[in-house]
Amino acid sequence: MRKCPFCAEEIQDEAKICKHCKSDLSGTDDIEPEKLIGSSTVPDLRKMIGLSGAVFLFMGVFCPIISMPLMGSMNYFQNGKADGVIVLVAAAMAGFLCLAGKYRWLLLPGLGSAVTLAITYRNFSLKMNEAKEKFNSELFNNFFKGLTDAAFQSVQFQWGWAILILGTVLVIAAGLMREKKER
Numbered sequence: 234m235r236k237c238p239f240c241a242e243e244i245q246d247e248a249k250i251c252k253h254c255k256s257d258l259s260g261t262d263d264i265e266p267e268k269l270i271g272s273s274t275v276p277d278l279r280k281m282i283g284l285s286g287a288v289f290l291f292m293g294v295f296c297p298i299i300s301m302p303l304m305g306s307m308n309y310f311q312n313g314k315a316d317g318v319i320v321l322v323a324a325a326m327a328g329f330l331c332l333a334g335k336y337r338w339l340l341l342p343g344l345g346s347a348v349t350l351a352i353t354y355r356n357f358s359l360k361m362n363e364a365k366e367k368f369n370s371e372l373f374n375n376f377f378k379g380l381t382d383a384a385f386q387s388v389q390f391q392w393g394w395a396i397l398i399l400g401t402v403l404v405i406a407a408g409l410m411r412e413k414k415e416r
Contacts, residue, residue, distance in 0.1 A: 240254040287400070
């Protein structure tokens with residue numbers, strides 16, 4: 234038995250691939266595990282999760298989040314309005330923090346994105362309800378009431394929300410992950 238130079242788990246002497254981390258072991262017979270573990274050749278899961286979250290946040294800003302009849306799809310950026318810019322800044326901040334290894338600080342852009350998304354969702358829902366009530370009261374017993382009801386029914390949330398939420402969750406998860414313990 235010997236130790237895998239990548240994950241330091243026990244493996245068979247003749248193993249070609251580590252059964253724990255699936256690393257290729259060819260040519261690693263003379264490498265000591267202590268010298269390789271924690272080195273730059275072993276990917277940092279926390280960094281990968283944080284950077285993935287930052288990329289998802291960045292991409293999500295430009296993905297469709299709402300579709301409306303006659304107007305088409307709308308994204309979160311909408312010509313540089315504040316909410317989309319806040320999430321873009323949070324995505325950039327998360328990316329830089331991951332690259333700098335300041336993972337605890339990832340909670341700041343992660344929670345900032347979560348709060349911004351929640352406020353946007355709430356405001357949109359409130360405006361839709363206000364508009365429905367206004368049209369229902371103004372068009373009471375009117376022929377066009379059915380058309381406005383159909384228009385409101387066709388407003389849909391799109392897949393961009395899922396991308397934004399996934400990015401936010403990944404950034405927060407990377408910020409909450411524990412440090413790697415030395416073996």
